[in-house]
Amino acid sequence: xxxxxxxxxxxxxxxxEFLKAKCLMNCEVALILEHKYEQLQQTSDDPMNQVSQVxxxxxxxxxxxxxxxxxxxxxxxxxxxxxxxxxxxxxxxSIRSKGRAHDDExxxxxxxxxxxxxxxx
Amino acid sequence: MFFHIVLERNxxxxxxxxxxxxxxxxxxxxMKGVEGTCSGRHGFxxxxxxxxxIGKGLxxxxxxxxxxxxxxxxxxxRPFKGEILEAVxxxxxxxxxxxxxxxxxxxxxxxxxxxxxxxxSGDMPNYTTSDGSVKIQKDSEVRLKIIGTRVDAxxxxxxxxxxxEVSFFLLxxxx
Numbered sequence: 001x002x003x004x005x006x007x008x009x010x011x012x013x014x015x016x017e018f019l020k021a022k023c024l025m026n027c028e029v030a031l032i033l034e035h036k037y038e039q040l041q042q043t044s045d046d047p048m049n050q051v052s053q054v055x056x057x058x059x060x061x062x063x064x065x066x067x068x069x070x071x072x073x074x075x076x077x078x079x080x081x082x083x084x085x086x087x088x089x090x091x092x093x094s095i096r097s098k099g100r101a102h103d104d105e106x107x108x109x110x111x112x113x114x115x116x117x118x119x120x121x
Numbered sequence: 122m123f124f125h126i127v128l129e130r131n132x133x134x135x136x137x138x139x140x141x142x143x144x145x146x147x148x149x150x151x152m153k154g155v156e157g158t159c160s161g162r163h164g165f166x167x168x169x170x171x172x173x174x175i176g177k178g179l180x181x182x183x184x185x186x187x188x189x190x191x192x193x194x195x196x197x198x199r200p201f202k203g204e205i206l207e208a209v210x211x212x213x214x215x216x217x218x219x220x221x222x223x224x225x226x227x228x229x230x231x232x233x234x235x236x237x238x239x240x241x242s243g244d245m246p247n248y249t250t251s252d253g254s255v256k257i258q259k260d261s262e263v264r265l266k267i268i269g270t271r272v273d274a275x276x277x278x279x280x281x282x283x284x285x286e287v288s289f290f291l292l293x294x295x296x
Contacts, residue, residue, distance in 0.1 A: 017126065053224070
């Protein structure tokens, strides 16, 4: 029980098994759950009946709170660490694509934020 | 927070399921028995994503049932004390408000709501700051900090959220 008492996510005290486990961003969870939901749709007529309430609620939640629509693009940006807006657009053209409100200023701000993270590590 | 984690469970199978589809039967029984459940230790099991391995079965004496140890990967949702997360308000009353973060129900007592927020009754009960700039009502998105969890048999209920983190979505970058 002592482990339970000391649990504190703010200091990353979350128990050994969770430290070993991979934590997921909401957008990744959304991808996984949507994929699973599609699979269910193919095998049965009424997939909503097949899934548990927990699944349904989680899916709604991660859809509502996904910050990124495309985690792959995020990964590329994280790996390559572009410094200028032009560089970023060249690497990941989709950040300019239709349906996203990313203008140059927003991209620049995002890159600044990323470089800040680098500094603090 | 969501995690991708490997868990283990023993699955008991009736002999009539043995045969060519043994593996499928084990997997579907695992999914039925595990998905949607919740434990205090691992939180909510949202979805099984893969089977790591199925161990050798052990025949139970006297019954013919066979127990298979199964290792599986799954997505779990586990709230931690001290964690900050986002939630959708589902109900507001004078005692405080309820919010939902995925499968978890969260209660925020009015003692923990900032002092400058007043309760307003009406058909849309809400908590509003004196200048009216921030309003917490049904369907608002709030960011809050978990200060305690309670585990019921079937669900984790997070109780009591500290107040300074209760903020509207628009304020989220000021954290």
